[in-house]
Amino acid sequence: MIVAERKPFDEIKNMVSGYKKVLTVGCGTCVAVCLAGGSKEVETLNAELNLAFGKDKIEFGAETVERQCDMEFLEELDSKVDEYDALVSMACGAGIQFLAERFPNKPVFPAVNTSFIGVNLDVGWYEEKCRACGTCVLGLTGGICPVTMCAKSLFNGPCGGTNQKSCEIDKEQPCAWYKIHERLAGQGRLDQIIEISPPNDWSNQKPRKIIQPGYEERVKALGR
């Protein structure tokens, strides 16, 4: 799924100030699952904006559709947006753009920062898994993404910095190519590791993690 984090409140507030009637649109799929832009986040954001602006200055409406990345679901908004002079979207970048495309006459503002494609480790806790590089090599790498996990995104690794299972940038960061080696060896397909993939010219970081605000304690309590 796509993982997003809500934008700092002041940033959202500045974007909508000056409008009279604003519709906040949530998305019921990825961003709801990662607790950043579902129905609850829409209501909460509107309440916060109401408190910040005072109840009467700007009127905030709320709608949450199943997915903002499906035109059929955006269609449900057709009859509703006319009365608003701006839209706030809590979907990922793809959803926001689709919403803007559907209603080209309305200013559309993002309320979340789209962060990564990742997996759910526990409630409110996510880990990046894929950089959507467009040239998926998972078939050669035993199902472990070197673009995401390797600090240099090496398609053909490891580099000289591989250090006893860890990456040279950080002891806590596993070496992607060590893991790939172990996985392939375990499946008896180690010969594939020498197949050359054309290199990608990317500079990269190690996988990012998000713990949604309010869930830090829970993650700590789980001791993980």
Add this chain to the structure above:
Amino acid sequence: MMAETTNTIDVTINKDVLVIGCGTQGLEAAEAVAAKGYKVVLVDDADLPAPAANAIEVMANTKVESLAGLAGDFRTCLANGSGRSERTFGAVVVAPRYGLAPLNEAYGLALNDKVVTMTQMEALLDDGAFKETLVQGEGKSIAFLSGFGQEGDPAATSRVLEAALTVQQAGNSRAYVYANNVKVGARGLERLFTQGRNEGVVCFKPLEKPAIEQGDTLKIVINDPVVREDVELEPDYIVVEEAVVAGPENLAFAEILRIDTDLDGFIPSNNVHRFPANSNREGIFVASQPADAANVALRVAELLDNGVRTVAKNAAVVDENKCTICLTCYRCCPHGAIFWENGIAAISPVACQGCGICASECPMDAIQIGDFTDEALTADIQEAVASVSGTPSIVAFCCQNSALEAGEAAKAFDAELPQGFRMVQVPCAGKVDVEFIMKAFVEGADGVMVAACHEGNCKAERGNTFAKWRVEEIQKRLETIGLSKDRLIFTTIASNMAEEFSMKVRMFAEQL
């Protein structure tokens, strides 16, 4: 399988019972449950003695590999040498395994052939050759240490008294017991103690832990509170007590069954709102004490009865059009009452306790709780704020298991409460949603209070914790908006603390 009446439904449930882990407790529980007329399957990963009751099916050397489903319909996979089998049960009883850890270090002693553990001494006393040395020549003197390395209990006391009596009865040897508290609060223990005394067992009750020298010989010095003098003894053997520790199997059981352990790894976790033999999941019971067998049988019969349960229809209901199966509710339900089916979350009316944690955590607002629907609570909040004229207006979300009763009592005793104070009843503080708190502020409340059960005392295990996290999170948000975070507080209270409650409310009002 479900027949509807007005507000309740009858649910047909499985009546077989799985008992995991044998030992005395497991065996007794299995027999007690079988005696109530239920079919029992007893599994253990080791060999099993044959139980007396023949209604019990015994599966030795068998592991419970997985457990899915809910009370009345637990689906398990049992594995042993002859393969795997899928079995369904209405209830599960687990008899946890314990280990023993010697407490010699508490007395500054190293274990050797003269300083031995209780378990080692019991083995020696079973050994004919050793017993012979107790009779030969001058015999032996054996000192037992009990209750200084840990708070003693009847089970530990009973082992000491039994062993001391055996030594004394050998004829030519003497047993000395150094006890902190002699805990005889179990059947037959008082008699055992008296019998020992009559046979010549010497019992000291020093006020402080005995000072012991461990060299070529052993020496114990105490100040005897009765004769008020130092008493010295050079025993041939010192026997140190042992602490009961949770076996690693406990954690494995807990994980497979999705039940909580306490901090030391014991199951079940403690909860004052629960009967001792109950775990945090409906339908999973724990037999860890001798007295538990009867209790377990009682609870099992209460749950399974004749195989039909009448339950509230609307305890917690999922709106199938809203649920996105994000699994948040499944992960947050403290009673393991949620699963998923046909693309949406489903809540078992048998296992659900109506706490509302799931409803508050659901990002799609897809769950409604019986008498506490979002609509009803929103109306309560509006009503609470609207009914106040003057300031400050305070909306207090009160858990009906604690704070609500404290508040009602405070009113009944005419305790002084601020004019603008209003309570909103919730089934558990875990039902207090971020949205509700924000709603109260938007409606115009000056202050919002979330009042929960004390830590470790929540009927829903974690409802108070969830509420506390949410409050902390909203406080941060209030500050970002530019409002004072002190307009929102979280507090814990017990139902009998009316005076404290009214004081907390008054202090909050002053600070507003």
